Structure formats: structure tokens, C-alpha cells
Amino acid sequence: MTGNVTVDGWDGRGLPPVARARVERAAADGVRTSLLSADGLAGLEVAGFDAVGEVLGTTVMQIGWTGWGGCGWQPGWGGNRSTFLGGPPYQPGEPVVVTGPSRWSGYEPYAKAIRRGRDTALGRMRQEASELGADGVVGVRLTEERMEGQKHEFMALGTAVRSRGRQRPERTFTTDLAAQDLAKLLGAGWVPAGIIYGLSIAVRHDDWRTNSALSPFAGNIEVSGYTELISHVRAAARDDFARQVGNLGADAALMSGLQSRMWKIEAGENHTDHAASCIVTGNAIAQFKTRRRPTPSSLTILPLRSMR
Amino acid sequence: MTVHTQPSGVPDDAMRRLAQMRPGQPTSLFTSDLSVNEFLLVREAGFRPLGLVLGSSIYHVGIQFGRWTQNRELDQLSQAMYHARELAMTRMEAEADALGADGIVGVRLDIEFKEFGSELAEFIAIGTAVKADAPPDSGGSWRNRHNQPFTSDLSGQDFWTLIQAGYAPLGMTMGSCVYHIAHQRFWQAMGNIGQNVEIPQYTEALYDARELAMSRMQAEAEQLGAEGIVGVQMLSNTHRWGGHTTEFFAIGTAVRPLRPDHVIAKPQLVLPLTDR
Numbered sequence: 099m100t101g102n103v104t105v106d107g108w109d110g111r112g113l114p115p116v117a118r119a120r121v122e123r124a125a126a127d128g129v130r131t132s133l134l135s136a137d138g139l140a141g142l143e144v145a146g147f148d149a150v151g152e153v154l155g156t157t158v159m160q161i162g163w164t165g166w167g168g169c170g171w172q173p174g175w176g177g178n179r180s181t182f183l184g185g186p187p188y189q190p191g192e193p194v195v196v197t198g199p200s201r202w203s204g205y206e207p208y209a210k211a212i213r214r215g216r217d218t219a220l221g222r223m224r225q226e227a228s229e230l231g232a233d234g235v236v237g238v239r240l241t242e243e244r245m246e247g248q249k250h251e252f253m254a255l256g257t258a259v260r261s262r263g264r265q266r267p268e269r270t271f272t273t274d275l276a277a278q279d280l281a282k283l284l285g286a287g288w289v290p291a292g293i294i295y296g297l298s299i300a301v302r303h304d305d306w307r308t309n310s311a312l313s314p315f316a317g318n319i320e321v322s323g324y325t326e327l328i329s330h331v332r333a334a335a336r337d338d339f340a341r342q343v344g345n346l347g348a349d350a351a352l353m354s355g356l357q358s359r360m361w362k363i364e365a366g367e368n369h370t371d372h373a374a375s376c377i378v379t380g381n382a383i384a385q386f387k388t389r390r391r392p393t394p395s396s397l398t399i400l401p402l403r404s405m406r
Numbered sequence: 407m408t409v410h411t412q413p414s415g416v417p418d419d420a421m422r423r424l425a426q427m428r429p430g431q432p433t434s435l436f437t438s439d440l441s442v443n444e445f446l447l448v449r450e451a452g453f454r455p456l457g458l459v460l461g462s463s464i465y466h467v468g469i470q471f472g473r474w475t476q477n478r479e480l481d482q483l484s485q486a487m488y489h490a491r492e493l494a495m496t497r498m499e500a501e502a503d504a505l506g507a508d509g510i511v512g513v514r515l516d517i518e519f520k521e522f523g524s525e526l527a528e529f530i531a532i533g534t535a536v537k538a539d540a541p542p543d544s545g546g547s548w549r550n551r552h553n554q555p556f557t558s559d560l561s562g563q564d565f566w567t568l569i570q571a572g573y574a575p576l577g578m579t580m581g582s583c584v585y586h587i588a589h590q591r592f593w594q595a596m597g598n599i600g601q602n603v604e605i606p607q608y609t610e611a612l613y614d615a616r617e618l619a620m621s622r623m624q625a626e627a628e629q630l631g632a633e634g635i636v637g638v639q640m641l642s643n644t645h646r647w648g649g650h651t652t653e654f655f656a657i658g659t660a661v662r663p664l665r666p667d668h669v670i671a672k673p674q675l676v677l678p679l680t681d682r
Contacts (some may be wrong), residue, residue, distance in 0.1 A: 110517035145415065145417060146417040148414045160629075177537060191547065233421060260415065261417050261418070261420075261421050262416045262417075263417060263418035263421060264418065265418040265421040265425065266421060266425065267416045267421045267424030267425050268424065268425045268426075268427070269424070269427075271424055275442060279441075279442035279443075282443070282446060283442055283446075283635050284417055284420050286446050289417070289420035289421075289423055289424060291424060295467070313532070317466075317468035317482070318465070318466070318467060318468045318482060318485060318486035318489065319465070319466050319468075320463050320464065320465050320466070320490065320493060321464045321465065321466050321526065324464035324526075324528075324666070325462060325463050325464045328462055328464060328528065329462050329497075332460060332462070336437070336458065339437060340435060343435055343437070343555055344429070344435060345429050346427060346429065347427035347429050348426045348427065349435060349436075350435060350437065350438070350455070351435075351436075351437040351438070352437075352438060352439070352440060352442065352445060353437060353439040353458055354439075355439065356439070356532070360520065360522075360528075361521075361522065362522040372522070380437070380439075384423050384424065384427060385423075386419050386420055386422070386423035387419065390656055396446075396447060396450060396566070397674055398670065398671055398673040399673050399674045399675070399676045400673040400674070400675050401676055401677075401678050402675055402676065402677050402678070403678055
């Protein structure tokens with residue numbers, strides 16, 4: 099972003115001028131907007147929060163496939179081994195995880211760009227919220243949309259809320275849970291701490307083990323090379339996810355989405371490799387002691403409603 | 407009415423916790439893919455989530471051709487579909503076992519055919535490993551008779567209800583049957599034009615295939631010593647094999663009784679103010 103200045107004189111730091119104007123207007127006139135449903139508003143009431151306003155963070159990033167060096171490595175060289183469940187020591191033939199610091203960081207710029215896009219969108223949304231005096235943002239929708247070319251738009255949209263009490267959190271919390279869910283969690287002694295995600299990308303060199311399993315005459319056989327690749331990527335993304343929970347100082351996480359993808363790369367003449375990526379999104383939650391309210395217990399009900 | 411609404415309060419305790427959060431504090435960290443409702447109900451049922459567990463297998467499903475005019479099971483394909491799912495499930499169970507879990511709830515079993523290879527499919531099993539706060543009242547363990555964590559594809563809500571009613575899940579049971587349904591012979595097809603008639607070989611083929619899938623599922627439940635299977639789904643999917651080859655897949659959760667009576671508290675009747 100260095101050196102790029104828009105016609106409005108915005109250099110990419112802080113909030114864009116229109117967002118700043120909107121925040122200032124909202125802070126001044128006292129009109130409260132929200133993206134909540136009627137149920138959501140009732141949930142917010144139970145939780146002890148007031149809606150402050152809808153908040154948005156967005157960024158468009160150009161993501162090129164920089165850093166990719168073609169077919170240059172064999173499986174099992176370098177890379178970071180996932181420590182999930184304390185796995186066995188490194189075996190030859192394993193995929194190379196290329197996110198994180200490693201000798202084979204071919205996709206690291208790509209992963210970095212995605213992280214930066216998500217973090218910028220969430221950060222701008224949080225900044226709007228804190229300037230409105232909010233304590234948190236609920237019902238966040240975090241989307242990534244591919245535009246023409248190599249441009250990706252990252253957007254975070256949610257409703258800023260403020261506690262009715264005197265205690266303020268140190269940092270504005272974010273959650274993609276609905277306000278109803280926030281009420282239930284708080285009632286049970288858990289508070290959302292922030293939206294987190296774990297990301298991992300890896301490449302595996304196709305070799306005789308994958309190729310032989312792909313022959314039309316191979317019959318029913320597991321393609322163990324690909325299974326390793328995708329398992330590895332998922333384990334690394336989950337490790338990263340769990341690390342984010344710890345980094346926040348939270349106690350647990352409720353996963354809300356797991357997307358994985360695998361694709362073919364033409365690495366050289368008559369040779370292909372396979373790459374896989376995985377992104378795990380969810381909410382970090384923290385447990386607290388509460389003297390005020392007992393944990394609500396569930397009540398079995400039978401709705402008197404016709405099935406139409 | 408005996409329903410009390412929660413008094414709306416001030417979430418100071420919660421906000422204080424957020425203010426005190428420090429990176430890297432030692433915590434009893436767990437992750438799960440349960441929704442908030444499921445998470446709270448699983449806790450109320452007396453189980454603690456330990457972590458998200460998953461197993462996966464990318465599988466090359468071989469080709470098998472059936473005779474054009476014959477109703478028959480394509481046993482090669484049946485085996486492939488079963489074996490690959492079994493691999494994914496076993497790996498998921500191994501992760502849960504390593505975490506010291508009593509069971510896995512909310513299991514989802516998905517198949518995704520890959521774009522880069524016409525016979526390649528990924529089979530994935532994903533769920534949340536849980537540990538019980540206490541052994542069952544009837545004694546023994548929550549694990550199944552093979553000393554493996556139980557598995558269940560029931561939602562957290564259904565899991566809670568099942569435990570309330572005095573049942574425990576034993577394991578997910580499944581049966582698969584890939585069946586080739588015969589094409590009609592030319593004269594037969596001509597003869598049926600414009601008529602409303604049953605086509606017996608179609609009916610029979612669908613009967614046979616479903617029956618095979620269901621009996622395989624049942625055999626698995628018998629092996630686990632189950633009293634019954636709940637939440638059975640009977641799925642049929644042609645995947646990528648064209649119109650006449652279909653996989654019939656039966657899946658459900660085998661259960662065992664925890665106590666002789668299975669009475670739950672009488673539910674409160676409510677009149678919702680919404681249509682849905």
C-alpha cells in the first residue's frame with residue numbers, strides 16, 4: 099500500500115474518509131442502526147447489551163501467485179511438521195507445508211495476502227466499532243469475493259454492541275454468532291473473545307505412488323499421497339486455529355466453517371504436482387465465573403404448530 | 407405458567423473476563439464444530455468437548471461395468487464406497503482415541519468428487535470428541551464393546567434427548583450397495599409407451615438394492631450389540647456414474663439402553679407467535 103494515495107487523499111492507513119464520516123455522523127446524531135432481526139434484538143436485551151450501529155470493514159487486495167518456483171522439490175524435504183496430537187516423526191513422502199517459515203515457502207506470499215486481507219477487513223470493522231464506543235461486534239459476516247483479475251475483496255460486516263454495565267473489555271470482541279447465541283453463551287458463563295481462523299497451504303510432488311494409484315486399471319485403491327496431503331493441510335490449519343485461541347488468551351473455540359480445496363499445478367513438462375489449502379474459521383470463547391445468574395437449563399417444549 | 411424469562415442483566419463479569427485475557431495463559435483449550443445450542447446441550451447432558459476430530463481418505467474408485475440388460479449389484483463399487491468411508495471413520499476414531507474421548511458427537515460423513523481425476527473422491531468424517539463427566543449410572547463405560555469411542559451422527563439436540571430418555575449411542579452403522587438397474591428391452595419399452603403401468607424390473611431393482619444396504623447396516627448394529635438404530639437415513643446418489651447406476655446408502659446411529667424405563671419429562675406446550 100505504500101505510495102498509493104487515492105483521490106480523497108487516503109493512503110490506506112486507518113479508515114477510508116467515507117467510513118470515517120459515517121462513524122462521526124453516527125456517533126454524533128445518536129441514531130442507532132443494526133443488522134439484527136427482532137429475535138436478535140430480544141437476545142441482545144437478555145444479554146445486557148445495546149446495539150450501537152452497523153459496522154463495516156472492507157479491503158480489496160491484488161493476490162498474484164508470486165513466489166511459486168515450479169517443480170523444484172521432492173516430498174519430505176524441509177517444511178514444518180504438524181504437531182497435532184503429537185504425531186510421529188517425519189516420514190519421507192510427506193507433503194511439504196509451505197505456510198509458515200520454511201525453506202519451501204512457495205505459497206507463503208499467497209497465504210500472507212489472504213491473512214492480510216482478512217485481518218484488514220476485521221481490523222477496520224473493529225476500529226469503526228471502537229470509535230462508536232462499542233464493546234463488541236456480533237453477527238459478523240466475513241466474506242471473500244473474487245473480482246475480475248487477481249483482485250479479491252474481503253469484507254466484514256456486523257452490528258456493534260455496548261454493554262450496559264460499567265466494565266469495558268480491553269479490546270473490542272468480534273463474533274460471527276447471532277445475538278441470540280451470544281445471550282445463551284453469556285447465560286452459561288462463556289463470552290466470545292474474537293473471530294479466529296487457521297490457514298494452511300501445502301504442495302505435494304506427484305510421484306510413482308500417486309501416479310500408479312490413478313491408472314484406470316488401479317481398481318479400488320486409496321490414493322495415499324493425496325490423503326496425506328489433505329490430512330496434513332487440515333491438521334496444520336487446525337493447529338494454527340488452536341494457536342490463535344491461545345494467542346487471544348481464550349479457553350476454547352467453536353468452529354463455524356472448514357473449507358478445504360485441492361488443485362493441480364502444471365509444474366513442468368509432463369509433470370504435475372498437487373496443492374491443497376484449508377481454512378478453519380470460528381469463534382474463540384472464554385469462560386468466566388458469574389455470581390449473578392444461574393446457568394439456564396433447557397426446557398423441553400412442544401410447539402403447537404401445524405406442519406405445513 | 408411456570409416459565410420464567412431470564413432477567414436481563416449487565417454482563418460485567420463477561421466483560422471483565424475479556425479485559426483480563428492475556429495471550430498464552432494456560433487454559434484447558436478445546437475446539438469443536440458444534441453450534442452454540444449443541445455445545446450447551448452436550449455440556450448439559452454431562453459431556454465435555456475435547457476437540458474437533460476428523461478423518462479423511464482420497465480414494466480411487468475403480469470402474470465396473472454391468473450388463474446392459476441385467477439388474478445386479480456392482481460389488482466392486484459397493485466395496486470401494488464402503489471401504490473408503492470406513493477408512494475415514496477409523497481415522498477419525500483414532501484421533502478421538504488419542505484424545506482419550508468417550509465418544510464423538512455430531513459426526514458428518516461427506517463425499518466430494520475431485521475435479522482433477524474422474525474416479526477420485528474424497529471421503530471425510532468430521533465430528534467433536536467428547537468426554538463424560540461421570541460414567542453411566544448403570545455402571546460400565548460410555549465406550550462401545552470394542553473399547554472404542556462411540557460415534558453418533560445425531561445433532562447435539564438429538565443427543566441430549568437420547569441421553570435424557572435413557573439411551574446411549576454405540577456407534578454409527580452403515581451399509582452401502584451400488585446397483586445397476588437394467589435398461590428395458592426395446593420391445594418392452596415400445597409396449598409401454600403411453601401406458602400407466604408398473605415396470606416390475608425397476609421396482610424390484612430398487613427394492614433389492616435398498617434391502618441390501620439396510621441389511622448390511624443392520625448386521626453392523628448386531629455386531630455392536632445394539633438394541634436398535636435411530637436417525638436412519640436412506641440415501642440414493644448416482645455420484646458420477648450416470649442414470650442407471652445408483653448407490654444406496656443407509657446410515658444411522660446404533661443405540662443401547664442405559665436403564666429399563668425410557669420416560670422423559672412431559673414437555674411444556676408452547677404456542678409460538680411465529681409461523682416457522
